[in-house]
Amino acid sequence: MSQTARTIAPDAEPRPMTGARLVVEALVAHGIETVFGYPGGAIMPVYDALPGSGLRHILCRHEQACAFAAAAVGRMTRKAGVCIATSGPGATNLVTGIADAYMDSVPLVAITGQVAQPVMGTDAFQEIDTFGITMPIVKHSYIVRHADDIPAIIAEAFDIAEHGRPGPVLIDIPKDVQMAAAEGGSYAARHTPAPCLDEEGLRRAEAAVREAKKPLFYIGGGTVRSGAVDEVRALVARSGIPAVSTLQGLGVLPTGHPQFLGMLGMHGSRAANMAVQECDLLINVGARFDDRATGALEKFAPHARVIHFDKDASEISKLRRADVPVSCDLKPAVRSFRPEPSGIEPWVKLNEERRQACAPRYDAPVSGIYAPALLHRLSEKAGDKFVAVPDVGQHQMWVAQHCRFSRPQAHITSGGLGSMGFSLPTAVGAKFAEPDACVVSISGDGGFMMNIQELATLRRYGVPLKVIVLNNSHLGMVRQWQDLFFEGNRSEVDLSDNPDFAVVAQAFGVEAFTIDKPEEVEAGLDRLLGAEGPILMHVVIDPNENVWPLVAPGKANHEMLDKEG
Structure with missing residues (x-):
């Protein structure tokens, strides 16, 4: 990516210490290199303090995009990303991105x-x-009253965001506090100790596995947030037990893993x-029995006892009673879990x-481009550096x-919030977090229109992002x-007056092209990658194509509808 005007040049002379400078210095001390933001009146002192800080500021074109991009850093690295906005509409525009991070347990400091x-x-x-509006969608929030409190508050904010069950933290700073003279304080990072290992729960879980003939791993996003991916992979391999995953747990086991059922x-x-x-x-490892995974909860896994591993004790038995709760940090718990199943060969087969x-x-x-085949081929061609960032809808x-x-x-x-407009700004953040990855933003035409302005961000910073609009x-x-389910009453879903997205992208200064025939897919993917x-x-697809299979509302997961039924 182009670095021109990315890192703000140093000042010629040192400036007096203020609350705003403490904000910037505290971020640098915490190891933050990139922030995503949009200036305005009430945050102007912080922007005045940015020159000379060494921080790289990415000017997104909407505050919602700032929040999505910053949260992408948390999703990619498990370290909190940072977004900055002014008061009033700046703060309220962050709300969707903050809520999205909260629902998916993503570390973020706003x-x-x-x-x-x-x-x-x-x-x-x-x-x-802002404090009151965001209270239900953050782990913690602050209104800073004294400039000298800023270093300690920022250190604590990162600790809260990144440890325990991760999530967003809000720091609201009045303008007079930003402008006030300050002496500063310690920038030292704080670290919350991990929970103790639940040895009794682990032994009970191992006993339950010995008694089972049809055990199954149910892998959720908590595995990823806890950094326990390698441990779960080793556990599944040594146990021989089949596994399924939630939407957020995809990739914990590679797609082609012989024990992974999807x-x-x-x-x-x-x-x-x-x-x-x-x-x-x-055997639930870091999943939360959400409704999109379980279908009708009372019909979900009707014959199963449940072992539930989760670092957040409030999730255990919240929706489905756990016969064996194991509440502790997943990484050491999974490493210490030594199940020895027996007699499960018919089940495995x-x-x-x-x-x-x-x-x-x-x-x-098919007569036109079949989106599932295109996406499958995309991931094959992109290889192990592939990072898919879908929006929300059928294509997701x-x-x-x-x-x-x-x-x-x-x-x-x-996952949890299902935010349309998610893909493009999140992909921008993912590319900054991991520049060598092959990051592909994949949107539908509806979601793409919700944050289309971020094409300007791609152009300004030369972000080599791949964008697909289905x-x-x-x-x-x-x-x-x-x-x-509504007797074919297509109410307010017609987007046939969409602009030509390739022409729009070109107007932003981004290379773009359109394909609408199956024989164009291979060359199109080569050009894209x-x-x-x-x-x-820009990919034109059949407006009547559906996602299959589908579990209808109120049905059990085995009662799936498919194209034939």
């Missing part, structure tokens, strides 16, 4: 300006109760959903046969179902549900 303390509570210009849930694989419904022991029988096919004749599920993932960071998706001229997932700078491939 710094907002606030009106000066003497006018707080007077409905001053661009005053909003994603479970609403758009999960038939092999995975059937295994869940038939198992007699469900059954699931292997189903895995092969239910594998998707890409050779069905096609990515999950059909792309190959060698690691969890290869699949960055909005255009079916509809809000595809809503249209599919309306066709299936071979480009040195930012590039957009």
Whole structure:
């Protein structure tokens, strides 16, 4: 990526210490190199302190994009990214990105300006109760009252964001505090000790495995957030037990792993959903029994005892009672878990046969471009450096179902909140977090329009991002549900007046082209992956194509609808 004007040049002379300078120095002391932000009146002193700091500031074109991009750093590195915005609309525009990070347990530090303390509570210009608005969607929040408190608050904020169950932290700083003279304080990072190992729970879990004939691993995003991927891979391999994963757990086991049956849930694989419904022991590692994974909760894994590993004790037995709770940090817990199953060979064989029988096919004749086949081929051609960043909708599920993932960071998706507009700014952040990765933003035409302005960010910083827009001229997932469950009443889902996205991208200064025939796919992917700078491939697809299989509302996971049914 081009570095021109990325790192702000040093000042000629030192400036007096202020609260704003303490903010910048505390970020540098914590090891932050890149921040994503948008200036405004109440945060202007911090922006005045940026020159000379060594921080690289990325000017996104909407504060929501700043939050998504910063959270991408947390998703890729497990270290909190940083976004900065002004008061009022700047802060409220961050809310969706903060909520998205909260729902997916992503570390993030959001710094907002606030009106000066003497006018707080007077409905001053661009005053909003940022603290109150964000309270339900952060792990912790601060209103800074004294400039000298800033170093300690920022150190504590990163500790809270990154340790325990990760999540976003908000720091709201009034303008007078930013401008106040300050002496400073310690920038030392704080570290929360990990929970003790639950030895009794581990022994009970091992006993439960010995008794089971149909055990199954249920792997969730908590595995990724805890940094326990290698430990889970080793556990699955040495146990021989089959495994399924949630949307957030994809990539913990590589897609082609012989014990991996696929994603479970609403758009999960038939092999995975059937295994869940038939198992007699469900070993949950960092998953939360969310509704998109379980279907009708009372019908989920009806024959199974449950072992639930989670570092957040509040998740255990919240939705499904755990017969064996194991509440501790996942990394040492999984490493210490030594199950010794016996007599599970028929179960393993059954699931292997189903895995092969239910594998998707890409050779069905279609008149236009078949999006699942295109996405599958994309991930094959991109290889192990591939990082898919889908938006939300049909294409998101096609990515999950059909792309190959060698690691969890290869699949960055909005799970809990399901935020349209997620892909493009998040992919920008992912590319800054891991410049050598082959990061591909994959959007539908609906979601792409929600943060299309970030094409300007690609152009300004020369971010060599690959962008795919799958255009079916509809809000595809809503249209599919309306066709299936609302008697085909297609209400407000027609996007046939979309602009020509290739022309729009070119107007932003980004290379772009369109494909609409199957025979153009291979060359199109080669052009996309071979480009040195930012590039957009606009793909026209069938507006009536659906995502299969599908578990309808209120149904158990084995009651899947498919194209024939």
